[in-house]
Amino acid sequence: MSVPGGIGGPTAHGAERFADAFGRKLGGGALGSVPVVLGLLVIWLTFQILNPHFLSPRNLSNLSVDIVGTGMIAVGVIFVLLIGEIDLSVGSVSGLASALFAVLSVNYGMPEPPAIVLAALCGTAVGFVHGFFTAVVGVPAFVVTLAGLLGWYGLMLAIMGAYGTINLDDQGLVAQLTNFYFSNVAAAYALAALGTAAYFLTAWRDVTRRRAAGVPFRSPAEIFLRTGLLAVIAFAAAYVLNQFQGLPLALLIFLVVLVILDYVLRRTAYGRMIFALGGGVEAARRAGVNVAWVRISAFMMSSTMAAIGGLFLASRINSVSQTSVSTDLLMNAIAAAVIGGTSLFGGRGSTWSALLGVLVIQSIASGVALMDIQTAVQFMITGGVLLLAVVVDTLSRRAQWGTRPGLVFRRDHSH
Amino acid sequence: MARPSAPPLLALSGVFKRFGAVEALRDVELEIHAGEVIALVGDNGAGKSTLVKVIAGVEPADLGTLEWRGRPVHIGRPHDAQHLGIATVYQDLSLCDNLDVVGNLFLGREITRIGVLDEVEMERRTRDLLATLSIRIPDVRRPVAALSGGQRQTVAISRALLGEPRLVMLDEPTAALGIEQTAQVLDLVERLRERGLGVLLISHNLGDVKAVADYVAVLRLGRNNGFFDVTTTSQEQIVSSITGASDNAVTRRATREGEL
Ligand SMILES: Nc1ncnc2c1ncn2[C@@H]1O[C@H](COP(=O)(O)OP(=O)(O)OP(=O)(O)O)[C@@H](O)[C@H]1O
Ligand SMILES: [Mg+2]
Numbered sequence: 196m197s198v199p200g201g202i203g204g205p206t207a208h209g210a211e212r213f214a215d216a217f218g219r220k221l222g223g224g225a226l227g228s229v230p231v232v233l234g235l236l237v238i239w240l241t242f243q244i245l246n247p248h249f250l251s252p253r254n255l256s257n258l259s260v261d262i263v264g265t266g267m268i269a270v271g272v273i274f275v276l277l278i279g280e281i282d283l284s285v286g287s288v289s290g291l292a293s294a295l296f297a298v299l300s301v302n303y304g305m306p307e308p309p310a311i312v313l314a315a316l317c318g319t320a321v322g323f324v325h326g327f328f329t330a331v332v333g334v335p336a337f338v339v340t341l342a343g344l345l346g347w348y349g350l351m352l353a354i355m356g357a358y359g360t361i362n363l364d365d366q367g368l369v370a371q372l373t374n375f376y377f378s379n380v381a382a383a384y385a386l387a388a389l390g391t392a393a394y395f396l397t398a399w400r401d402v403t404r405r406r407a408a409g410v411p412f413r414s415p416a417e418i419f420l421r422t423g424l425l426a427v428i429a430f431a432a433a434y435v436l437n438q439f440q441g442l443p444l445a446l447l448i449f450l451v452v453l454v455i456l457d458y459v460l461r462r463t464a465y466g467r468m469i470f471a472l473g474g475g476v477e478a479a480r481r482a483g484v485n486v487a488w489v490r491i492s493a494f495m496m497s498s499t500m501a502a503i504g505g506l507f508l509a510s511r512i513n514s515v516s517q518t519s520v521s522t523d524l525l526m527n528a529i530a531a532a533v534i535g536g537t538s539l540f541g542g543r544g545s546t547w548s549a550l551l552g553v554l555v556i557q558s559i560a561s562g563v564a565l566m567d568i569q570t571a572v573q574f575m576i577t578g579g580v581l582l583l584a585v586v587v588d589t590l591s592r593r594a595q596w597g598t599r600p601g602l603v604f605r606r607d608h609s610h
Numbered sequence: 611m612a613r614p615s616a617p618p619l620l621a622l623s624g625v626f627k628r629f630g631a632v633e634a635l636r637d638v639e640l641e642i643h644a645g646e647v648i649a650l651v652g653d654n655g656a657g658k659s660t661l662v663k664v665i666a667g668v669e670p671a672d673l674g675t676l677e678w679r680g681r682p683v684h685i686g687r688p689h690d691a692q693h694l695g696i697a698t699v700y701q702d703l704s705l706c707d708n709l710d711v712v713g714n715l716f717l718g719r720e721i722t723r724i725g726v727l728d729e730v731e732m733e734r735r736t737r738d739l740l741a742t743l744s745i746r747i748p749d750v751r752r753p754v755a756a757l758s759g760g761q762r763q764t765v766a767i768s769r770a771l772l773g774e775p776r777l778v779m780l781d782e783p784t785a786a787l788g789i790e791q792t793a794q795v796l797d798l799v800e801r802l803r804e805r806g807l808g809v810l811l812i813s814h815n816l817g818d819v820k821a822v823a824d825y826v827a828v829l830r831l832g833r834n835n836g837f838f839d840v841t842t843t844s845q846e847q848i849v850s851s852i853t854g855a856s857d858n859a860v861t862r863r864a865t866r867e868g869e870l
Contacts, residue, residue, distance in 0.1 A: 401730070404730045405730050405733075408730045408731065408733075408734045409734065410730060410733045410734050410737060462726050462727050463722075463725060463726060463727060464720045464722055464725075464727060467709075467713060467717070467720055467727065470706070470708060470709060470713075471706045471709060471713075471717055473708060474706030474707045474708035474709055475704070475705065475706040475707060477702075477704065478704040478705055478706045478714075478717070479706060479717065479718075480668070480688065481666070481668050481688050481698075481700065481704050482688065482704075482717040482718035483687075483688045483689045483692055483718040483719075484717070484718055541708075542706070542707070542708035543708055
């Protein structure tokens, strides 16, 4: 048997190596997404037992569209969490952007595409303001974005003031974001096949290059296993979606955004700087990273994604009103990121935690709604899950990085 | 040993640095030539690390002139120093705990191919570099937070040697190291000198200083307090220069025990 990772690596069999790596991860606490995936399965099975409609294609398909608005916001929040900061303003910013879009397109008759761009850019500008006060002036992000939460909500009320509720054009672009489905069954399957193939080819090319360069690489068995797992999930999802109305456009856009931003975070120098800031601001600064700029950019990312998420939320109900901003939107977005496995302490996480976390939260919401019990229960369950996620985050951090207090509580805002 | 007449690699003069009420550096001057190891010594709080940070651009000087190979330069941020070819190992190690060894080594100067990180190449070079420095790290893909103090220090040192530095500053590089690793670092310092690099070595261990340095620069309370040729200076002279007087606790003890 060929020995992958020959240089100094243990000469064990593939499976043993895999088990070994898993054990080390467990011991090291870097379990990644395993707990949340297990948690999601438990939630799904529980609700399915309580109500046989829960895992119906219709409900799952709706779930896949419902997650997109909050999920987009959560993806942006992840950038800010990764650099070890927080953004409390995302709910208000998403409301502001959708209000701006509605007023521009419906009341001022602006065509939808430029109105969408302006709404998104409005988010970008807001993020720049937050980033400026945090990174340049040095005010803690907690306070800056708390001010933002109030201020941007006020601005949204001012914009909406005269109108109350604005109904969007049902045939418009924004309405289509969550109403359009690729009803041809080929679409969902093609996406599943494409995703699986792309994953396999990327992993395989990596192995080839690593082998050529003489550095350790994953065993082919592991790659086949991972690809197989991904294929099962992707094709099962495609099958279920095709049982209802097909592949939702909103889900497609969400997945594309996740893949692109994941790539940015893991494979570009910019992404590396984001992680570096979360792991040690001073170290990053001494390495020549432009700390202020990276911080500002993370806040711009967060607010831009909040604005885009706001458009998806408006699309789902086809209208924008003064009550579009609810406090649970902010909580859900941050909770989703953390439940999905992005650390509140900075420096650890991935865009995929937005997908997993928001799936957990929306599953609970949807299950509770199906069973016709009060939302009070939903809040309590979600709160419990969030607490559990933070406990896992804290414990895994402690297991991995030791209990050095200076590290555990290293969320200072000094410069 | 006569100092070369070519312009020094780095020459500082009239350097002042103040932190609020504390005047950490007062009118400090220093010259480092290529192919020389200068030891910078002084008591705790003498300003050694501050001087290193001034040169590295982390805490730029309030006042003073810096000349790099005979030409005046301004070092206002870490990038400026890196561009000149100044590499630094800081006393507080300055690694990102969440990044792996490869990520830390290449932080701020990642190798990219059409804008995408070339992880394979970076990992290959990391392994090569660690091998040439005979540094053993079990897994270069583990977060450095999971490494021991000494391993972290060796990572910090290799980080400084990546690229082609002309001047290497090591701020107490052996403080966390065992006997074997300390000897390795001292060997490394000698190899750097042989390759014609300038080295500024901070250490509290005068034995190590005598072993590898050519000259010793003493800082005391933020001021220059002597510059000695190691071969012609006794340890006693250096100690009294560090402590500021020939009659003090350290020399009294030493004379009593007949050590020096
Ligand atoms: N960032 C800072 N803010 C305020 N004061 C500082 C700062 N950095 C250093 N100082 C002060 O400057 C003086 C010199 O500190 P420095 O760290 O340069 O000493 P050192 O010679 O490296 O000492 P040691 O041997 O303990 O490492 C000290 O009085 C210290 O308190
Ligand atoms: Mg020091």
